[in-house]
Amino acid sequence: MVNFFKKFFSFGFNKDGLSHWIWQRISAFLMMLLFIWIIFSFQELSINFITDFNTWIKIPINLILFIALFILIMHHSTLGMLNIFDDYVQSKKIKKFFSILLKTISFLIIFISIFSVWHIYSEII
Amino acid sequence: MKNNDRPLSPHLQIYKPQITSILSISHRFTGIILYLSTFLISLWLFSIAFNNNLKIILDNFFYSNLGKILLFFITFSFTYHFLNGLRHLIWDFGYGFNIKNVYLTGFIIIILTLTINIYIWFF
Numbered sequence: 688m689v690n691f692f693k694k695f696f697s698f699g700f701n702k703d704g705l706s707h708w709i710w711q712r713i714s715a716f717l718m719m720l721l722f723i724w725i726i727f728s729f730q731e732l733s734i735n736f737i738t739d740f741n742t743w744i745k746i747p748i749n750l751i752l753f754i755a756l757f758i759l760i761m762h763h764s765t766l767g768m769l770n771i772f773d774d775y776v777q778s779k780k781i782k783k784f785f786s787i788l789l790k791t792i793s794f795l796i797i798f799i800s801i802f803s804v805w806h807i808y809s810e811i812i
Numbered sequence: 813m814k815n816n817d818r819p820l821s822p823h824l825q826i827y828k829p830q831i832t833s834i835l836s837i838s839h840r841f842t843g844i845i846l847y848l849s850t851f852l853i854s855l856w857l858f859s860i861a862f863n864n865n866l867k868i869i870l871d872n873f874f875y876s877n878l879g880k881i882l883l884f885f886i887t888f889s890f891t892y893h894f895l896n897g898l899r900h901l902i903w904d905f906g907y908g909f910n911i912k913n914v915y916l917t918g919f920i921i922i923i924l925t926l927t928i929n930i931y932i933w934f935f
Binding site: 712715716719722737740741757760761764765767768771774775796799800802803806807 | 843854857898
């Protein structure tokens with residue numbers, strides 16, 4: 688049981704295939720719900736998008752869900768890209784190099800995006 | 813000679829082109845496009861928060877023909893990946909596995925992707 692939780696809370700990033708598979712599905716399902724929410728939510732912003740976006744992000748629930756969606760997107764896509772490396776990069780060294788590079792880039796994208804959104808939120812509050 | 817490298821998945825050119833293989837390959841390909849497009853979203857958020865000049869450059873780019881083509885590929889990839897992902901989730905629950913349904917749902921996804929993108933870009 689402890690082993691199961693250890694694998695599960697690796698969020699799919701250890702070498703266990705089942706954990707990877709489950710997290711890919713969990714993130715996909717949650718993203719679908721959040722994408723449906725954001726598509727309908729954004730439809731009301733279309734006239735002056737940037738100004739409306741700044742007002743929209745001011746509502747805390749929008750900010751939290753937007754950040755959650757972005758983290759889910761990066762989590763899901765990083766797992767997907769690692770899967771492609773697994774399937775098509777044979778050399779262990781090259782695969783390890785690209786995996787670390789990919790995770791670093793993904794982390795930077797998450798960091799820059801959340802920092803930017805937080806800045807927009809705190810600037811207009 | 814000792815070789816510790818694990819075997820690879822079959823390379824793409826080995827598959828006979830058919831709806832099942834094309835849709836599977838497209839799912840991965842659109843996934844790569846969507847991963848790359850997160851760079852743009854991040855850059856766009858950064859420009860709104862910190863750099864107005866960058867925002868103007870990005871706005872001009874997205875209003876140009878090249879920008880519109882890029883956005884078209886992103887919306888197309890998103891729609892396709894979303895719908896085909898839903899199909900994958902349904903498979904994971906054990907439904908729709910027989911060959912007739914696999915072809916039918918594949919065909920529905922192609923039609924829906926095209927319809928949604930025509931609606932987004934032309935209406």
